[in-house]
Amino acid sequence: MVEVRELHEMAEFEQVDALFDGIWRFGTGAPPITVELMRALAHAGGYVAGAFDGGRLVGGSIGFLASGNALHSHVTGTAAGRGIGFALKLHQRRWALERGLERITWTYDPLMRRNAHFNLAKLGARPREYLPCFYGVMDDAINRGDESDRLLTAWPLSDPRVETLTQPDASAREVALAREEPRGPDGLPPGAVVALADVGGRPVAGPVDAGTVLVAVPADIAGLRGADPGTAKTWRHAVRDVLGGLMAEGRAVTGFSGKSYYVVEKM
Structure with a gap:
């Protein structure tokens, strides 16, 4: 059983x-947060929490208060598996609601398929802004050699959809409805067209003029960076152009379909 609690020492x-x-294996690069800054944030009333499994630290999350009555979750990292990330998010939500906050925001790499599914489908969060090369050049082992594009994502804590997804006793049908994942015969949202497809591991652009379009991301961008950095860069710029372009036009990302595609709609 994973236990999550605030940290102070x-x-x-x-x-x-x-x-x-x-x-992340930072090496000589600067970490996203230092021990000293964790200490200052915790002392000043910010969010610094750890997840423990049998007394062993298996996850950590650090955030600070942001404009718009929000908590901004700056960095979260966990050991693999066991629902640690979800447990940390549930703790963040309780912490924020207890302080009268309305939402939690964070950024993530739009090419990370697993994170996109977790954030959009499992939590019910929604991207609000595409941020090209947001952190500049990063030198950790995961991001090295790539540009640090990020999606700024908002999690409305009292939204009925979010409340359903975060309730442990919600039924499978309630969860499916909350995820808003309608499917046609091909397993995709009805009427959707593919604006960016994965064809043989490479991005291929398609039409973007439909009411609902799908934007693919690679299956494993972290592995692709090491095995084929040229293709990884091609994916980076293709997703930036298509997804970032659609969002800049005012279209909304409303879900993540089939663990493969961003769902983007005209509003």
């Missing part, structure tokens, strides 16, 4: 620092 912050370094 230097020894705990050092454990989070070691966990993050094990995940």
Whole structure:
């Protein structure tokens, strides 16, 4: 059973620092947050939490208050599996609601398929802004050699959809309805056209003039960066042009379909 709690001691912050370094392998690069800043944020009333499994730290999350009555979740890292990320998000939500906050925001790499599915389908969050190369050049082992495009994502904490998705006793039908994932005979949203497809592992652009369009992302961008950096860069710019372009036009990302496609709609 994973236990999540706020952290207050230097020894705990050092454990989070070691966990993050094990995940991202920063090397000589600067980590996204230091032990000293964790200490300052926790002391000032910010969000610094750890997830523990049998007394062992298996996840950490750090956030700060943001404009619009929100908590901005700056960095979260977990060991693989066991629902640790979901447990941390549930703790964040409780923490924010107890303080009268209305939403939690965070950024993530739009090419990370697993994160997109988790954020949009499992949590019910929605991207609000495409941010090209948001953090500049990053030198950790996961992001090295790529541009740091990010999606700024908002999680409306009291939205009925979010409330359903975060209730442990919600039925499978209630969860499916909350995820808003209608399917046609081909397994895709009815009437949708593919604006960016994955053809043989490479992005291929299609029409964007339908009311609902789908934007594919690669199956494993982290592995692709190491195995074929040229194709990884092609994906980066294709998703930036298509997804970023659609969002810049005012279209809304309303879901993540089939664990493969962003669903983008005219509003």
